[in-house]
Amino acid sequence: MASDHTRSAILAAAERLYADRGFGDVTLRDIVAEANVNLAAVNYHFGSKDELIAELFVTRSIQTNRERLNELRAAEEKGGGRAAIEDIMRALVGPTLRGCLGPDREGSTAARFMIRASIESVPPIRRIKNREVDHLRKFAAAMRRAMPGRDDTELYWGLHFALAMAHHTIREKERLLRLSEGKCNLDDVRAIIDRVVTVSVMALTMGDVPSKPAVRPTLVHGRLTRQDL
Amino acid sequence: MASDHTRSAILAAAERLYADRGFGDVTLRDIVAEANVNLAAVNYHFGSKDELIAELFVTRSIQTNRERLNELRAAEEKGGGRAAIEDIMRALVGPTLRGCLGPDREGSTAARFMIRASIESVPPIRRIKNREVDHLRKFAAAMRRAMPGRDDTELYWGLHFALAMAHHTIREKERLLRLSEGKCNLDDVRAIIDRVVTVSVMALTMGDVPSKPAVRPTLVHGRLTRQDL
């Protein structure tokens, strides 16, 4: 194991190709051609194609999860142990959206790969994905601390909808661009994050009785009243 | 063309198998075995495997789109030519959610097939999905009539988020169930539709100045009481 040159070349080439063309369209021969290595190298270094995909996915999963948890921890420190709900949602959707929607498209190969993994459903990845629930539970716990007394069901739906908007925006950005004839600016990632966070917090606080009218308006005006393109 | 027996047997078997095992796992040989027809029958009747998949998807898509437009038209008639925004959103997400989340989903292979089509991303279906934009434009137009003066960008984002929540709920219902430990009831389709519609309308009206405080509370309370089934 003197130099991982071949091994990492395969990983890089595979991730790039999968990100660009999807799992269904990329063969081992495509990968080794892109990596300039021999066909047998994949099975030598990874055992099988599925294990290569799995390694790719777990690596990136760990990275994204760590980013998210870092943001979450920072938010909790900022709030003295209890993060604000909007900061929690921001920590949840921010890393993914920034990674996948940013104009720095070349550095975001990893993110585009993760989107592929989210769109297509290939066996090795599906197996790993089942563990993601444990990760989301940490966010659910933080949300519970931020909104004590709120019904857990509402909380889960809010978390679910936040991921829905984030992932769907990434998944269907082409369609949204076409539908809006370019009016929806998908390069302004910060505005998109603000938008998703705002709507998520709205969804989470929507059960509030109108006798406490301060909550919602504050959020509405505090966050992105302005998302001009 | 005396009796479409073979043709429809293929369609039925294919839809069932695709619904159960996904596109990646089902071969033409599986389909013809399930349908008790000859292997060559698929190419004879449909031309190719992709055209078979396309026909399956187009058929179901047309059904869903017709349902949506019917609901939209009914809402517009009810409102005297201008439908209420929440009714428009309900027409947009209702048919899909009802079709894919109903408690009779075990028996409805069509619904499970559409879920598969939403989860996996196979070329013939992707091609067809691109035409969906034209269909969505009709909803954008209705929304524009319902909310005159509102910026088009906001309108598209609202439409986009509504579809995001609906589709993500269908796609990830297993995960949501597991994350919430069964607390999120995914069999109560009406409540889910109300929830998605409410959040969507919130997102659409979030730029409103608080000088018109009647809008949001009305929606909040009307959430679980309305039904247009």
Add this chain to the structure above:
DNA sequence: GATAGTTTCATACAAATGTTTGAAATGCAA
């Protein structure tokens, strides 16, 4: 009931794909 058009069938084909193999090359320590 003969005939033309349609459908079914067994079988073959060609291409693609993940995997294996065994030898050659390379690196490294003694």
Add this chain to the structure above:
DNA sequence: TTGCATTTCAAACATTTGTATGAAACTATC
């Protein structure tokens, strides 16, 4: 250097897959 383990390589393997073919069976019209 020699010897040994690791890595690379070209080639082959074994399946699987969608599709094509040509004959047989069937159907309906005259």
